[in-house]
Amino acid sequence: MSSKSFRSGFVGLIGRPNAGKSTLLNHLVGEKIAAVSNKPQTTRHKIRGIVTLENGQIVFVDTPGVHKPGYLLNRRMMAAVHDAILSVDLVVLMRDASVSTGNGDRFVLDLIKNAEKPAVLVLNKIDKINDKKQLLPLIDFYSKEYDFAEIIPVSALKGDAIDILLKQIAKHLPENEPLFDEDEMTDQPLRVLVAEVVREKILQTTGDELPYVTAVVTEKFDESETGGTKIYCAIYVERPSQKGIIIGKGGAKLKSIGEAARRDIEKLMGKKVHLQLFVKVVKDWRNQERDLDEMGIEE
């Protein structure tokens, strides 16, 4: 095997909610393609991010954080996790190293063990840990539980040790041609990226009462003759009171969500856009097949 050989494959990012999977994905592709927030269950479907290196190409598959499913929405989210684990070449178990081990961590570990896939353990948020010796018991625990190909402490937020991570992951991928064009960064259509940005701003600017009951769908792109792009996004909630929270006093909340989202969308598209948001009350959308299909949260 020559050292010049090219390696490529799919790598699943698996872990509990809030571990930092989407933060890592965004950092790796250098663009905001997945929503990030301090609320659990931020990611709702698989999002692929493509990283092309000199000697390889890694297609990361970001997944929803592993949790107990209640609604149809959550069952579909967990199906996406199982599907990702089965279909990738390598699994990255992402763990927030700054919190202690709980039942949720054991559950995720069991998923990986049962899949019997090559796996890399990524211990994230090391920027929050002053004494790095604190990582040792965690490394000890995980290495006794499963034969991880690598164990790599990183900070997805600060970008610490990410280059090492990429190298170590590429090593374990099969020899292969590139799977995507090297200038591609994601398989997500623009309307999904736009909806994801809007939902991120909702999660970041509202309290704990809303994260689970909001969803965003891009309904329309309008290219005007003057060159501007008008984008219409619907924000779903389940009750009129929730609509009130999103709109805020005199529309102030919705306005600030829209402004923050527009800035990110303009960065993503590289041009000025006009973003039009409206709020729809749809009772129990989390259990409605059709609404979930429309939101791209597939079975």
Ligand SMILES: Nc1nc2c(ncn2[C@@H]2O[C@H](COP(=O)(O)OP(=O)(O)OP(=O)(O)O)[C@@H](O)[C@H]2O)c(=O)[nH]1
């Ligand atoms: N201090 C610190 N915070 C981080 C790091 N990585 C992620 N975070 C924060 O952790 C929170 C959760 O990050 P996400 O990337 O949304 O986590 P996730 O694993 O994708 O979560 P779900 O999509 O809900 O499964 C956010 O507030 C991030 O800013 C890190 O390396 N250090």
Ligand SMILES: [Mg+2]
């Ligand atoms: Mg996420």
